Amino acid sequence: MKRNLISITGIAISVVLGLGLAWAGSDGGVKFYGLPVFFLAVGFAFALQWICFIPAFYLQTEKYFDLVGSLTYISAVIFVLAISEDVGVRELVLGGFVLVWALRLGSFLFSRVRRAGEDSRFRSIKTNFLQFLMTWSLQGLWVSVTGGAVLAALTSSKEVPLGPFFFTGIAVSISGFVTEVIADFQKTRFNENPENARTYINTGLWRWSRHPNYFGEIIFWTGLAIISLPALVGWQHLTLISPLFVFVLLTRISGINLLERKADLRWGNDVSYQRYKSSTNVLIVWPFKQKDSG
Numbered sequence: 001m002k003r004n005l006i007s008i009t010g011i012a013i014s015v016v017l018g019l020g021l022a023w024a025g026s027d028g029g030v031k032f033y034g035l036p037v038f039f040l041a042v043g044f045a046f047a048l049q050w051i052c053f054i055p056a057f058y059l060q061t062e063k064y065f066d067l068v069g070s071l072t073y074i075s076a077v078i079f080v081l082a083i084s085e086d087v088g089v090r091e092l093v094l095g096g097f098v099l100v101w102a103l104r105l106g107s108f109l110f111s112r113v114r115r116a117g118e119d120s121r122f123r124s125i126k127t128n129f130l131q132f133l134m135t136w137s138l139q140g141l142w143v144s145v146t147g148g149a150v151l152a153a154l155t156s157s158k159e160v161p162l163g164p165f166f167f168t169g170i171a172v173s174i175s176g177f178v179t180e181v182i183a184d185f186q187k188t189r190f191n192e193n194p195e196n197a198r199t200y201i202n203t204g205l206w207r208w209s210r211h212p213n214y215f216g217e218i219i220f221w222t223g224l225a226i227i228s229l230p231a232l233v234g235w236q237h238l239t240l241i242s243p244l245f246v247f248v249l250l251t252r253i254s255g256i257n258l259l260e261r262k263a264d265l266r267w268g269n270d271v272s273y274q275r276y277k278s279s280t281n282v283l284i285v286w287p288f289k290q291k292d293s294g
Contacts, residue, residue: 057133091153
């Protein structure tokens with residue numbers, strides 16, 4: 001009963017926050033047959049999750065969860081660009097960045113779960129209707145908030161020339177994307193070696209950060225927010241919460257906290273792991289240990 005109440009509350013909060021974001025992001029934005037395009041994009045993100053939840057629960061599978069999330073980004077961006085009357089360089093760059101990121105991450109995560117056979121995070125969740133539905137609803141919120149600044153810029157009616165924000169944002173996003181791709185590649189190669197089955201990765205970018213892929217993703221979305229900023233008007237500025245949301249999600253909720261606990265349970269008594277953990281940043285890719293990264 002308590003778990004169901006938590007799930008219902010989570011679903012309700014997701015929908016309420018999604019509606020609030022849809023309202024804010026629609027301020028000053030273009031419309032399609034009288035309806036704000038940003039609002040339609042958020043509604044689509046949630047609707048697609050709920051539609052895909054039905055066969056996923058029936059088949060008791062989570063294998064397509066991350067893939068659907070990535071396809072939602074792709075579909076939302078293509079939808080917005082397709083119905084927009086004025087698509088300029090800023091819009092094409094923002095849309096292109098999200099499409100490339102989503103295609104890369106979606107295929108990577110889908111391949112990983114296929115190799116593993118399952119995503120252990122969903123082992124108990126997928127058997128509970130409300131808890132599984134809450135997870136899909138949260139993914140709708142994740143797509144909407146994370147992609148909020150980009151979608152707001154794509155649907156904004158404000159015309160602004162390219163400038164320092166545009167080029168700075170491009171540089172930041174590229175550096176974040178490259179960092180994430182390299183980190184994922186290094187860990188995949190590491191895990192493919194049978195000799196590494198019982199140890200942890202501490203080479204490459206992973207020597208300087210225990211979670212360099214997450215650092216890269218945070219930097220990537222920060223860059224997109226910088227590119228989007230000049231095009232936003234009024235309440236649309238609330239969508240700039242995007243990189244902060246990604247940071248909180250990856251460092252405090254579903255990312256680092258879970259992986260750190262799992263690693264501590266597995267290697268907590270290993271002296272070399274303790275040494276690695278004490279000398280390596282938890283997030284920032286930097287050769288020197290940060291005092292606040294433990």
